[in-house]
Amino acid sequence: MKEATLFPLAFLLYILAAFFYFASHFSRREKLAKSGSAVALVGFLVHNLALILRTIETGHAPFTNMYESLSFFAWSTVLAMVIAERVFRFYRLSAYLMLIVIALMALASSPLMPKEAMPLVPALQSYWLWLHVSVTLLGEAFFAIAFVASILYLLALRKEKAGEKISNSLNPEKLDSLSYRAVAIGFPLFTLGGLVFGMVWANVAWGRYWSWDPKEVWSLITWFVFALYLHTRIVMGWKGRRSAWIAILGFLAALFTYFGVNYLLSGLHSYA
Amino acid sequence: MSSLIRFFTSVKVAITLLIILTLASILGTLIPQGRSHEEYLLHYGQLANLLEKLQLTKLYQSFWYLTLLFLFGLNLTICTLLRLPPKIKRLLQPRVDFKPPDLEALRFHHSLSLNLSLDSADQALREILKSRHYRWGEKKTETELTINARKRMAGIFGSDIVHLAILLILFGGIISGLLSFRTDLALHEGEVAEVAWAGFSVRLNSFETEYYPNGQVKDWKSSLTVVENGREIVSKIVEVNHPLNHKNFMFYQSAYGWDWDKAEVELLLRSAEAEAGEKRVKVKTGEKIKVDDETEIQLHRFLPDFVLDENKQPFSRSNEPNNPAALVEITKNGEKAFSGWLFARFPEFSQLHPGKGSSLSAELKNYSASQYSVIHVSRDPGTRFIWAGCILIMLGLALAFYWLPREIRFYLRSEGGRTALTAGGIATKNRESFAKEMETIIALLRKKK
Numbered sequence: 001m002k003e004a005t006l007f008p009l010a011f012l013l014y015i016l017a018a019f020f021y022f023a024s025h026f027s028r029r030e031k032l033a034k035s036g037s038a039v040a041l042v043g044f045l046v047h048n049l050a051l052i053l054r055t056i057e058t059g060h061a062p063f064t065n066m067y068e069s070l071s072f073f074a075w076s077t078v079l080a081m082v083i084a085e086r087v088f089r090f091y092r093l094s095a096y097l098m099l100i101v102i103a104l105m106a107l108a109s110s111p112l113m114p115k116e117a118m119p120l121v122p123a124l125q126s127y128w129l130w131l132h133v134s135v136t137l138l139g140e141a142f143f144a145i146a147f148v149a150s151i152l153y154l155l156a157l158r159k160e161k162a163g164e165k166i167s168n169s170l171n172p173e174k175l176d177s178l179s180y181r182a183v184a185i186g187f188p189l190f191t192l193g194g195l196v197f198g199m200v201w202a203n204v205a206w207g208r209y210w211s212w213d214p215k216e217v218w219s220l221i222t223w224f225v226f227a228l229y230l231h232t233r234i235v236m237g238w239k240g241r242r243s244a245w246i247a248i249l250g251f252l253a254a255l256f257t258y259f260g261v262n263y264l265l266s267g268l269h270s271y272a
Numbered sequence: 273m274s275s276l277i278r279f280f281t282s283v284k285v286a287i288t289l290l291i292i293l294t295l296a297s298i299l300g301t302l303i304p305q306g307r308s309h310e311e312y313l314l315h316y317g318q319l320a321n322l323l324e325k326l327q328l329t330k331l332y333q334s335f336w337y338l339t340l341l342f343l344f345g346l347n348l349t350i351c352t353l354l355r356l357p358p359k360i361k362r363l364l365q366p367r368v369d370f371k372p373p374d375l376e377a378l379r380f381h382h383s384l385s386l387n388l389s390l391d392s393a394d395q396a397l398r399e400i401l402k403s404r405h406y407r408w409g410e411k412k413t414e415t416e417l418t419i420n421a422r423k424r425m426a427g428i429f430g431s432d433i434v435h436l437a438i439l440l441i442l443f444g445g446i447i448s449g450l451l452s453f454r455t456d457l458a459l460h461e462g463e464v465a466e467v468a469w470a471g472f473s474v475r476l477n478s479f480e481t482e483y484y485p486n487g488q489v490k491d492w493k494s495s496l497t498v499v500e501n502g503r504e505i506v507s508k509i510v511e512v513n514h515p516l517n518h519k520n521f522m523f524y525q526s527a528y529g530w531d532w533d534k535a536e537v538e539l540l541l542r543s544a545e546a547e548a549g550e551k552r553v554k555v556k557t558g559e560k561i562k563v564d565d566e567t568e569i570q571l572h573r574f575l576p577d578f579v580l581d582e583n584k585q586p587f588s589r590s591n592e593p594n595n596p597a598a599l600v601e602i603t604k605n606g607e608k609a610f611s612g613w614l615f616a617r618f619p620e621f622s623q624l625h626p627g628k629g630s631s632l633s634a635e636l637k638n639y640s641a642s643q644y645s646v647i648h649v650s651r652d653p654g655t656r657f658i659w660a661g662c663i664l665i666m667l668g669l670a671l672a673f674y675w676l677p678r679e680i681r682f683y684l685r686s687e688g689g690r691t692a693l694t695a696g697g698i699a700t701k702n703r704e705s706f707a708k709e710m711e712t713i714i715a716l717l718r719k720k721k
Contacts, residue, residue: 119484122491122512122525177704184701188669196662205513207454207524207648209658210445212332214301224294228287234700235283265301 003057004115006050007071011105013043014078014098021095028167033091037082040098044078051075058117063133064124066262067115070108073137073258074101080141080182088178092169096148128201135193136219140254142186143226147251149179150244157241176240179247180233187226190254194219214265218257225250280350289344296340300331345442352435359428366420368411372683375696380707382714383694390417390686393693396720397682400713406680417684422677430672437665440657448654456526457647464499467649470521472500477507479528479645492525494645510647526648529591530641533557535574537598538638539614541567552637566605567632573599574639578615586613596639602632610634676701680710693717 020036023029051072054062063072081097084090107113153175159166166172198219199209210216229246232238238246279285303323304311312320312329327334375381386393394417401408401421408421457465459476466473477495484490497507498518508516516523534557541551541563553569555561560570575588578597586597595617602610614636615621679698684691695714699706 119486119488119490122489125491126513128513181702184673188666188673191669192666196666199658199662203655204515207515207522207526207650208652209655212300212305217297217301217332221294221297224290224297228290228294231283231287231290236287261301 001049001053003050003053006046006053007105008109010043010047010050011102011109013039013046014074014101014105017043018095018098018102021091021098024091025095025169030091033094036094036098037085037091040078040094041082044075044082047071047075047078054117060120060124061130061133063137064120064129065114065118067108067113068117069133069137070104070113072133073141074104074108076134076137076141077101077104077144080138080145080185084142084145084178084182088181090169090174090178092152093145093148093178096152097144100144100148123205126201126205128197128204132193132197132201135189135197137193137258139186139188139190139193140251140258142182142189143222143247143251143254145182146179146186146247149175149182150247153179153244154241172240176243179244183226183229183247183250187230190219190226191223194257195223215257215261218253218261222250222253222257225253277350280347281354283351286344286347286351289340289347293340293344296331296337299328300337303328303331305332306330341442345439348435348439352432352439356432359432362428363425366409366422366679367681368409368418368420370418370681370683370696372694375681375683375694378681378696378698379703380697380699380710381695382710383692384714384718385687386691386693386717386720388691388720389689390415390684390691393417393684393691393717393720394419396717397684400716404709404713406678415686417682419682419684420679421682422679424675424677425679427671427675427677430668430670430675433668434665434672435668437661437663437668440661440664444654444657444661446654447657448652452650452652452654454648454650454652457649458529458644459494459647460642460644463644467521469651470519472498472505472518474498474523474647476645476647479643481528492528492645494525494647496523496647520653521649521651524648524650525645527646528643529646530576530593530643532574532576532588532591532641535576535598535639535641537571537574537636537640539569539598539600540635540637541569541602542633542635567609568603569634570601570603571598572601574641578613593639596636598636598639600634600636602634604632673701676706678706678709680713 017036017040020032020039024032024036051062054068054071058064063069077097078101081094081101085094152170153172156166156170156172156175159170160172198216202211202216203209225246229243229250232246233243304315307329309320309324312323316323323329327336331337372383376383386396388396394412397419398408401419404423406421406423408419410417410419412418453469455468457467457474459465459474459479461476461478464473464475475497477497479492479494481492482490491511494510495507496510496516498505498516506516506518508514510516510523510525512525515525536554536556538552538554541553543549543551551563553561553563555569555571557571557574560568562568575586575597576591576593576595577589578586578595579589581587586599589595595615597616598614600610600612600614601608609632613621614634616636616639619635676699681696681698683694695710697706697710
């Protein structure tokens with residue numbers, strides 16, 4: 001078996017899982033969501049195998065070019081989703097998270113992303129590569145959960161205003177609390193992986209822990225946005241609508257740090 | 273004065289500062305930082321002068337950005353200091369002077385009547401609290417009992433520890449900015465260089481570049497030895513990601529290069545006259561050598577990566593030998609026989625432009641220049657504060673998010689053999705799990721006989 005066959009298989013399983021999740025919404029049958037969850041889990045296991053094979057095939061961490069990185073980000077998002085489903089016992093977010101995963105997998109599969117493995121450039125030959133990238137992306141995956149919960153929250157509010165009946169799975173208060181709990185997991189992970197491990201590695205590889213490189217600045221900006229989210233919420237009691245918007249902005253900043261910086265701004269981090 | 277203090281204690285100011293810092297930081301990623309004046313002129317035209325005047329081209333080192341950071345630090349310090357005393361008081365002096373209405377006003381509260389005497393209710397409650405890892409303070413009279421049970425109180429200091437960590441990191445940044453020392457050493461093999469302010473020297477024993485089978489660079493390795501008062505102290509192969517640390521001086525593999533302006537090339541001379549045949553000669557830049565009685569060769573220039581600029585003037589695009597070229601002049605009996613660029617990759621190119629009326633041609637066969645390794649040296653006393661800050665910030669985040677303080681206040685009152693109990697709970701985070709915790713404790717109490 002090869003990574004090149006397992007990756008599309010995982011992709012297909014994720015699409016199937018999304019199908020089940022959405023079917024569950026429209027038919028309002030919880031059982032279908034559980035089937036979706038099971039299919040997503042199988043897809044996740046296949047994806048695990050794909051990443052392991054990729055690591056063996058290339059001899060290095062499976063996130064050193066954009067194809068690998070997208071695949072790994074998708075994997076992290078599914079991992080975060082699997083954890084969130086078990087901790088929060090809530091399936092409504094999964095359908096939309098699966099859409100994000102599918103978008104990432106589709107982008108990774110696109111011909112724009114060169115798939116051949118290149119040997120590692122000297123700067124990336126470090127175990128900090130594993131720690132820095134994996135923990136950061138896992139943190140960002142939890143930001144994705146907060147993002148989805150916040151969007152659903154805003155939609156639920158709009159429905160409520162329009163006088164529509166809201167199903168229990170779209171309870172605004174629950175969505176607001178889920179968004180916070182996802183940030184409560186994502187923020188420490190992002191701080192550890194992105195900023196702390198990033199500074200330690202930069203000091204080892206480049207000789208300085210902070211260089212104001214655009215990727216560094218954007219991860220700081222992402223961190224500021226979530227710091228704002230936490231302070232406005234806890235100290236100023238901003239819950240609900242405004243809080244949701246900050247979480248949405250925060251995830252967009254994280255996405256820009258991950259993706260936009262590589263393509264739109266140049267700097268030290270231009271490896272992929 | 274007091275309004276100034278109030279200004280810095282306000283959370284709104286903290287949040288405003290955070291927003292301004294965020295926007296300023298974004299601006300700095302949109303304008304390329306630290307480029308030359310010419311580049312800005314080319315890119316922004318007349319706007320360049322304004323950008324430079326507003327320090328937007330060195331934004332993160334600019335006076336106004338540093339002022340923002342300073343104000344942010346000041347606000348953080350004052351906010352944190354003001355929040356501390358009430359928290360410490362809460363930790364050291366748990367309140368036990370409350371009445372049932374106070375408890376019923378709390379978000380989580382329960383009231384029940386127990387079929388126990390006050391003493392046995394007290395004992396039962398203590399057992400339950402102990403088994404659930406609570407610590408408590410209490411106040412008891414004949415008929416009344418107040419208990420304040422708490423656990424994981426360290427959690428209330430989580431955010432303060434995070435703030436302290438940020439201040440440490442900012443402080444580390446200031447120390448780095450003011451006191452760090454950095455320099456680059458370009459060393460040839462065998463060369464010894466004294467490290468400024470260090471009182472010792474480093475010697476480059478050898479430098480090599482390793483390649484993958486596909487020709488891509490795998491690693492650069494500099495074998496370095498620290499020499500102190502003529503004695504060899506320590507040696508290490510320094511590679512990217514593997515610096516040498518000696519007495520807080522760090523030595524990093526940073527770059528490498530060739531002295532191309534002192535290049536030596538090997539030329540192949542061909543003469544159409546049969547008796548002369550082919551001849552290989554070596555010549556250094558700037559040198560003029562005699563090939564035979566009639567022929568002389570001079571190497572004027574060598575460029576490792578030949579390209580023409582917009583004025584058709586040759587220059588080297590990089591230091592990598594991607595398109596090596598030599599500007600050579602050959603004279604025969606004092607007359608110019610050939611003059612022009614020879615290209616190692618395109619030997620036929622020079623043959624298209626042979627010297628007028630000459631049967632001589634030349635090819636650039638080989639080229640070499642001595643290689644050097646660039647070692648980045650840094651001594652940064654700020655790093656220790658940064659690492660301390662990093663450890664503290666993670667500790668603080670763990671406490672703030674996952675070491676959730678729980679406080680339950682109980683008021684018990686003896687009522688003719690039975691005991692009336694009111695409980696009120698305080699929790700700021702993860703309230704669902706706290707609500708369950710309180711329900712469990714109440715349920716356990718009801719079961720006690």
